[in-house]
Amino acid sequence: MNNYNEEEILALLQDPKTCEKAFEEIVNRYSQPLYWQIRRLVTFHDDADDILQNTFIKTWNNIGNFRGESKLSTWIYKIAYNECITFLNHKKEVISLDDTDSIYATQLESDPYFDGDETQKMLQQALNSLPSKQRAVFQMKYFEDMKYEEISSITGTSIGALKASFHHAVKKIEDFFNNND
């Protein structure tokens, strides 16, 4: 099953006989870009894989609630975004603030699936120091070149607030680099 547009996939989802096959097409289409978006937010492969699986399970369980008010991809990205924010907030609650930076640096150092140089390590540490939502906004805008309108529909935040959030994130990353040079 290939080359279906979104309307065709939605039509297939409405038929119990083709519902599961249509969902497989959705997974096939969005799993890789979703994985990278999640991975950039949570850094580590195992966490990203868990969140991706949860995202698709939630998508499948709630597919009957999708009313087509937004694009299907936006709806799925929104679920993934919420999963990531929940995960990051929970992680910050579990690990005390003093330990967060050092634990993260150690984990990153020993991560077999991280190929970055020293500057990229510093960038990951700077990103890790940002509040979860601010980090997400920065990732979507800077690394994925998403439009503010699109980010707004995923995060449910106004465009003005997103611009301010991105501006603050940039300032904090610059400060982080200046302080750690």
Place this chain on the structure above:
Amino acid sequence: MNNETINKSARFSKDNPFTVPEGYFETLTQRVMDNVRQTERANVVCITQKRRVNWQLWTWGIAACIVGALVFVQIQRSKTSDPQETSLLAEQNQVENYTYDDQYQDEEMNYAMVDYNDVYCYLSGTEY
């Protein structure tokens, strides 16, 4: 502050520093679908099935409201036709009638300047 500024000042690129285990993406869809199939099927309905269920719920809800309203009206009716209450009402009406009759009689008798004794004598044909 724009992307160029941050690129220049922070000296980092948009290159992806992350990698994945070998063959990860080749098996990803299959693994996701396996996980999805393991989720409780009872919770999963396709778009049309879910909508149909909603319509059924609406229909049953409306039917229940109508039946409820009919039952309520019937209960109200049966309350008003309760024999105890009916007799009480009848008694009340009788008292009201008596009161009205007595008042009317008294007024008429006052007007004619007669009393009950006069009326009794007249009706029995005896001398006063």
